[in-house]
Each structure stands twice: as C-alpha cells, then as structure tokens.
Amino acid sequence: MHEMIKGANVDLASLSEDVDSVALGLSWSSATGDGDADVSVLLLGADGKVRGDADFFFYNNPAAVDGSVQLLGKTPTADGSEDRISLDLTAIPPDVERIVVGASRYGGARFGELDGLRMTLADRAGEVLLGFSIEDAGVESAFIFGEIYRRGGGWRFRAVGQGYETGLAGLATDFGLDVEDDAEAETAAPVLEATPEPGPEPGSDGAPETEKPAEPLPAVPRQPDRRTPAEEPSPAPARRPRTARKKVTLPRVARKSLAENDSWRQARLFPVSSLKSDRERETRATSILLSVMAQVPEFGRRLTAAFGAPAGRMETFTEVSLPHGDSPKRPDGVIRVERAGKLWTALVETKTNGNPLKAEQVQDYMDIAARRGYEAVITLSNDVALEGSPLVDVRIDRRRKHKVALRHLSWAEVAHQAQMLIRHEGVGNAAHAWLLQELLHYLRHENSGCHGFQNMGPAWVPVRNAIDTETLCQGDERALEVVESWERLVRQVCLRLGGELGRKVLPVQRARRGTDPHSRRAALADRLCRDGRLYAELRVEGTPGILAITADLRTGRLRTSIEIPAPEQGYPLAWAKRLVRQLAEAPADLHVETLVEGQGGGPRGTLERLRPEPGDILPKDGARITGFRLSLLKGMGSTRGNAETGFIRSVDDAVHRFHAGVVAHLERRPSRRSGAETPTG
Known part of the structure; x- marks a missing residue:
C-alpha cells in the first residue's frame, strides 16, 4: 500500500x-x-x-x-x-x-x-x-x-x-x-x-x-x-412546492383483509411452504433474489455497488454451466451489468439454513472467474463476515494480471436493504415496492432457510458449562469462537433494528488505536474467561446515548441499558420529574440509576417505585449529578440456536424491547457543550 x-x-x-x-x-x-x-x-x-x-x-x-x-x-x-x-x-x-x-x-x-x-x-x-x-x-x-x-x-x-x-x-x-x-x-x-x-x-x-x-x-x-437539499423548509411558514416525483413506500398499517376468516392465506408471488430440501431452498432463494435485483434497479444497485459494480443494465442468471478441468462447474447464479459496452460479471454461490460455504467450491469459482476475466465472486449465506476473518480461505494466484474480488453478503443484509427501501427510502413505483415486499415475506418465512445468523456454534455449550464450573481458562480457543459468534450476532441485531427504524445502527468497538481485529477479539475472549460476561455497545442514530448490552453467562441474565447526560440548565428535582414523565409508557421494572460526579453510581430504583416520588432518585448529600442510567433485565436463552428458547432470539428481543419501550420515549435536543443529543431538561 x-x-x-x-x-x-x-x-x-x-x-x-x-x-x-x-x-x-x-x-x-x-x-x-x-x-x-x-x-x-x-x-x-x-x-x-x-x-x-x-x-x-x-x-x-x-x-x-x-x-x-x-x-x-x-x-x-x-x-x-x-x-x-x-x-x-x-x-x-x-x-x-x-x-x-x-x-x-x-x-x-x-x-x-x-x-x-x-x-x-x-x-x-x-x-x-x-x-x-x-x-x-x-x-x-x-x-x-x-x-x-x-x-x-x-x-x-x-x-x-x-x-x-x-x-x-x-x-x-x-x-x-x-x-x-x-x-x-x-x-x-x-x-x-x-x-x-x-x-x-x-x-x-x-x-x-x-x-x-x-x-x-x-x-x-x-x-x-x-x-x-431543495426540500428543506425556509424560515417562512409557507413551504416551497415539492415538484420532484414522489418515491413509493409501503404503508406501515396493512389494509383490512377481505378474507372470510383467518384460515384463508393470501396468494404469494414466491410460495415457500412446499420446499423439502436444502438444495431446493438454495435454488429457489437464489432465483428469487437475482430476479428481483434485475427488476428493481434501486435494489440491485444497492447490493452490488459495494462490490465495485457499475450502474447500468443488469441481467441475472441461475444454474449456469462453466467449463473447469474435466467437468463443468455450476455456480448458483451469475450477475452481469452492462455499461457503455463493457460487462461487469460476478459469480454467486448461495447457502441456506446452517450450511457452511465450502472452500474448495469457492476456490473453483475464483479460478473460473480469473480465467474468464470476471470481476467478482459473491458468497451468500446466513453467516456474517467479520473484519479480518474471511468465511472461506482461498488461494490467490498473484501471477495473474486480472484480479477477482471475493465478497460476502448475508441474508440478513439482503432483508435489511429491502426493508430500508420499501419502508423508509422509497423505490420508483408501486410494482417495485410490491416485489420487494414479496421478497421480504419469502426471506422471513420459517421454511425459506434465509433467516440470517442463527447458531452460536459448537463452542457455546462447552463454554457456558465451563463458566458454571469455573474451569474456563484464559487462552481457551473455544472462548474466542464464542466472542466471534457474539460479534456476528451483534452486527445482525444492528441490521434488524436499523431496518425497523430506518436509521443507521452500528456496533461501537472500543479499542486502542491501531489494534487489529484479532488482538481485540483475543482481549474480549480473555475478559469472557475472567468474568463470564459478553459486552456490546450500539450507536443508534438520533438517540441520546450508547445502547449497551451485557450477557452474563454466570447468572443467565441479559442487561440492556443506556446512559443519558444530565441537562445543562434547571434543577435536579425538575430533571427527575421530567425523566419520569418521559418514561410514562416505559416498563414498570425499568431500573433508573443516578450517575454522580466522582462516584459513578448513586441512588437507584425501579420506575414503578419512582413514579409517585421522582425525588427519591436524587443523592441526599447534594452531589453533582452527571446523568442517569436506564436498564432492563431479562432472562436469556440457553440454547445456541435461534429457537424461542435460544440465546440469539433472546438478545434480539431484548434490544428491540428496550429501544421500543425505553429509548424511543426519550426526547432529544442538541447540547451546546459538544453537539451531543441529550434529554430535554
């Protein structure tokens, strides 16, 4: 470089x-x-x-x-x-x-x-x-x-x-x-x-x-x-006329059904219930996704731009046979984009359910792409790629002048991009919005096999057992596997929450400058061995603080929390009363803790107890309040999968419950100190 x-x-x-x-x-x-x-x-x-x-x-x-x-x-x-x-x-x-x-x-x-x-x-x-x-x-x-x-x-x-x-x-x-x-x-x-x-x-x-x-x-x-920019209103009460073509988004509230009873099922463009095998699921999912990408330009461009594809006419193909050695190879799909007489081509390899990508299969496609002058090989599965940790290891022949990019896309990201377009950003016409809605319905169906990251891996149960028996030692490779799975889960939670809100949601990764991803994960694995907890922080655009998640594997409990700074003006009792009013619809078991300068945590109590007496949250010695910490606790799933009793489902539910029940009720205003957003005081 x-x-x-x-x-x-x-x-x-x-x-x-x-x-x-x-x-x-x-x-x-x-x-x-x-x-x-x-x-x-x-x-x-x-x-x-x-x-x-x-x-x-x-x-x-x-x-x-x-x-x-x-x-x-x-x-x-x-x-x-x-x-x-x-x-x-x-x-x-x-x-x-x-x-x-x-x-x-x-x-x-x-x-x-x-x-x-x-x-x-x-x-x-x-x-x-x-x-x-x-x-x-x-x-x-x-x-x-x-x-x-x-x-x-x-x-x-x-x-x-x-x-x-x-x-x-x-x-x-x-x-x-x-x-x-x-x-x-x-x-x-x-x-x-x-x-x-x-x-x-x-x-x-x-x-x-x-x-x-x-x-x-x-x-x-x-x-x-x-x-x-041209749509921003001027200080005058009258708004400028909006002459641009309106983009189409789907209504959040479904229209009243015309069915006689609840047993009637709506006809779907992409039926999924009849799928029997993983091969059928892979073939169907690939064909549906690629066809929608070709028919909805905004969606196709959204998924391929990050892979270096130009903007142009897109065509997609499935089950293409390409010569390779003694027998032809058949990638699951091919994407071709034509612009100014030039073609950009990517081969697609798809996996559904928990099926892993096969290194030898991807290697064959990389060799074919290099030999034929194609630009990329795109792998698509439920797994989530991590920085510095490729899902498959392939050999790159440096002697070849033509370079092929190996890129990965998760099914969770596909669903996220579809939801962002049809719920928040809009597409060109109603037919495109309907196609994306049908795609999203297919991906979310329990039989599609396209549900995103859904397994914490084989190390999950042994690590939990070792934490219970206090036999997990620092340097244990299984702890590192759990940390990597946790990072994949957190990234997927960000995609799902961001798709619901229509805003950017990103994991916050605190590390010393210059720390490489492997060293950072090793430090987190040592921390897991030491105190039996997994930690994560999310930055949600438009919220007054960082949303923190703690999974305590010793106690089997999940904590979701947010710290909000104290207002710059007013009196502490007024702050406490206003905070309680803002949280009028929040869960009664919400924990509220006062943050005190030089002491960290101060008085605390549940929202149920503080509603009649908000002043109980104030320190008795008049110490300076720097903010408040709001927390919810719930039991976490024990199994490694995505079932109702699984750990993955419990984390996803906890984050969504905390944001909808607590964070969404916090008002905001810009702080004059640093531009951060703080609760109204």
Whole structure:
C-alpha cells in the first residue's frame, strides 16, 4: 500500500491496472465511541466550482443518477467506523475535472475530538492501493481529505488534508454552492421537527427540485426523513412546492383483509411452504433474489455497488454451466451489468439454513472467474463476515494480471436493504415496492432457510458449562469462537433494528488505536474467561446515548441499558420529574440509576417505585449529578440456536424491547457543550 503525506499526489494507474472503479474509505474513532462525521463528495468543473446543485453528494443526496458517485454508508471497524464511497470513474462526466472528497461534523463538534482520521482508496477488486492519515486536526468542523483529478487522460489522487472552522457551509461555499447560515438553520429546525412526512428519495433525478439553488443546510440537525437539499423548509411558514416525483413506500398499517376468516392465506408471488430440501431452498432463494435485483434497479444497485459494480443494465442468471478441468462447474447464479459496452460479471454461490460455504467450491469459482476475466465472486449465506476473518480461505494466484474480488453478503443484509427501501427510502413505483415486499415475506418465512445468523456454534455449550464450573481458562480457543459468534450476532441485531427504524445502527468497538481485529477479539475472549460476561455497545442514530448490552453467562441474565447526560440548565428535582414523565409508557421494572460526579453510581430504583416520588432518585448529600442510567433485565436463552428458547432470539428481543419501550420515549435536543443529543431538561 502506498502511504501518502499531505500535499503528495500519485497516478492511480501506477498503483493498479483496475482503477476504472474505486472505493474510498474515510474512517475515524473516538474515546467515547460516539464521535461521528458525515462524508461528502463534490464534482468540480474546470473553473473549480460545481456545475450545479446536483454535483453535491452528502447524507441527504447519496447517489448520482448515472451511478458515478454513491455513498455506501458506514461500516464498523476495529476501533471506530468507516464511511465508504464508490466512484465509477468511467461514468464521471467529461466536463468534471476534479472530485473532492470531504467530511463534516455538526452541532459544534470538531475533528480534533476524533482519533485516527484516515482515508484509503481501493481498486475494483477491493485491494487497498493508498492510505492518507490526518494527524493535525484541531478546531476544524469540516475537512477535505483528498481529491481525484484528471491529468494526461488518466486520474491522479492528491492528499489534501485542508480543514474549515466554518464547517460544511464554508467548504461548500468555496466550491460555488449556496448554503444557509447558522441563524437561518436554527429558525428552520422547529419546522423540520413539525413535518415528519418523508420526502422523495434524494438523487432520484439528478437535478434540483426548484429553480432556486439547492441549500445543503449543514447547520441543521439531521432529520430521519432524508429530504433532499431543495426540500428543506425556509424560515417562512409557507413551504416551497415539492415538484420532484414522489418515491413509493409501503404503508406501515396493512389494509383490512377481505378474507372470510383467518384460515384463508393470501396468494404469494414466491410460495415457500412446499420446499423439502436444502438444495431446493438454495435454488429457489437464489432465483428469487437475482430476479428481483434485475427488476428493481434501486435494489440491485444497492447490493452490488459495494462490490465495485457499475450502474447500468443488469441481467441475472441461475444454474449456469462453466467449463473447469474435466467437468463443468455450476455456480448458483451469475450477475452481469452492462455499461457503455463493457460487462461487469460476478459469480454467486448461495447457502441456506446452517450450511457452511465450502472452500474448495469457492476456490473453483475464483479460478473460473480469473480465467474468464470476471470481476467478482459473491458468497451468500446466513453467516456474517467479520473484519479480518474471511468465511472461506482461498488461494490467490498473484501471477495473474486480472484480479477477482471475493465478497460476502448475508441474508440478513439482503432483508435489511429491502426493508430500508420499501419502508423508509422509497423505490420508483408501486410494482417495485410490491416485489420487494414479496421478497421480504419469502426471506422471513420459517421454511425459506434465509433467516440470517442463527447458531452460536459448537463452542457455546462447552463454554457456558465451563463458566458454571469455573474451569474456563484464559487462552481457551473455544472462548474466542464464542466472542466471534457474539460479534456476528451483534452486527445482525444492528441490521434488524436499523431496518425497523430506518436509521443507521452500528456496533461501537472500543479499542486502542491501531489494534487489529484479532488482538481485540483475543482481549474480549480473555475478559469472557475472567468474568463470564459478553459486552456490546450500539450507536443508534438520533438517540441520546450508547445502547449497551451485557450477557452474563454466570447468572443467565441479559442487561440492556443506556446512559443519558444530565441537562445543562434547571434543577435536579425538575430533571427527575421530567425523566419520569418521559418514561410514562416505559416498563414498570425499568431500573433508573443516578450517575454522580466522582462516584459513578448513586441512588437507584425501579420506575414503578419512582413514579409517585421522582425525588427519591436524587443523592441526599447534594452531589453533582452527571446523568442517569436506564436498564432492563431479562432472562436469556440457553440454547445456541435461534429457537424461542435460544440465546440469539433472546438478545434480539431484548434490544428491540428496550429501544421500543425505553429509548424511543426519550426526547432529544442538541447540547451546546459538544453537539451531543441529550434529554430535554
């Protein structure tokens, strides 16, 4: 990997022969685990300015209609998170000379509060070609990490590392965009909160919705309805007309059924109850998924963009026979995308239920793909891939000039993307929404075999027994297997909760900067051996704190909790009363604990006991209150599977119950101290 320094530049073609499409990663971490930023991309003409509002891509406008730019969202890393961007350089319009890649923080937060600011660039096959770290961040609230620019018929990369104290507004203004100032944003914020109706999906037509230039609104707190910049309301009471084509989402409340009685079953496009064998399930699931991907462009693009596929006409095939040695091989599926006369091809290998991927089978497909000039092999199963731990080990022939990317997709991620589109972000028409709904119904059917991660592995029972008998020793490989399974489960819980809420939900992984995933998991395995507990933290966009999960294998109990900071103004008794009012519909057995400066935990009690006397939660000595911890306890499943009595089901249910019953009732407001969101005080 080519390591860059500030101001340096390099020809991309000198690093790889396959840079028609590149993937950028912007990463950071924070000591508290809740530091975050948002990426943005600007396309600039020869004059150094955007050609129009459609050349600005950010969290409310994540994709270009021609597929040249797509913000792929955040993924967890060993010590933070990474925001990914896909650039199809062959699709960049010829009058675009530079592509600027930056990031911004909001609510008064600064980049100096984050650690490990870094940008990487990978080729189509996923090989990281270069990296650039920013070491001098301070009071800046926006940063240009780097830029890709044309030179001599090719593309070069320059490490920029330029910061702006004026945030995204200052950055965008430099490149010819109109933005609102802070005063306008503050005035607009209440209007945003009063209009929860979701707008059309951003970037659907590549053009602003009105004649007035789009306004990115960098200072306005982000709202879950994902409006495009031109849709943000002005301070005036009257809203601008919305002329963009409305995207279709399915209603949350089902229409009244016309069936005579409950025994009538609705006709389904993809029937599943008759499936008898795993082979039937694999064949049916592959065919259904690939056909829906080809017919619903938004969905097909969503699943393949992260694998380096261009935006173009997609066709999919199943049971294709390809020559290989003495006998042909038949991958479960083939995806082909055509753009400007060029083909991008991926072979697909599918598994359902608990069937594992076979290394020799995947190796054959990798060899076939390399020999035939295909770009990728995609494995699809219920398992969840972990950073630094491939699900199958394959041999890569470095002598071959053509590189093949090996990528993995879990059935849980497929369901997540379908749900995000039809429930929150919208698709092009009602038929597409219906197709995705039928796909989602199929994946969730008990007989489909596509239920996601559903087995904690063979080490689960021996580790639990060893914890009970206090015979589990540090360094035991079985403890490491349990930790890896726990991490897979937590990632799947994030996908499911994010799909329900329509928001980003990511695991928080606290580790020292530079810690590799294997070392981090080994440390967690030692901790499991020492105290018999598994820990995880989730960052849910729009919530006032980090959602923590503790699975105590000694006692067989699950704890879900969240810590919320104390308001900056008012009196402690008023805080306690308001908190109890906010939690009026929360479970009566919710534990409420006061956090006291210098002491950690203070007075505590159940919500049932505190409702008549909220003041009981206050410390008697008048100590300074720093916040409150809210917790729910429940028994956890003992078996390793996904049955009603299984551990996986109990964790999933506990997180959803805690968010719906507790977290969802917490109001929020921006804190003047650091931009964090805190309960109203």
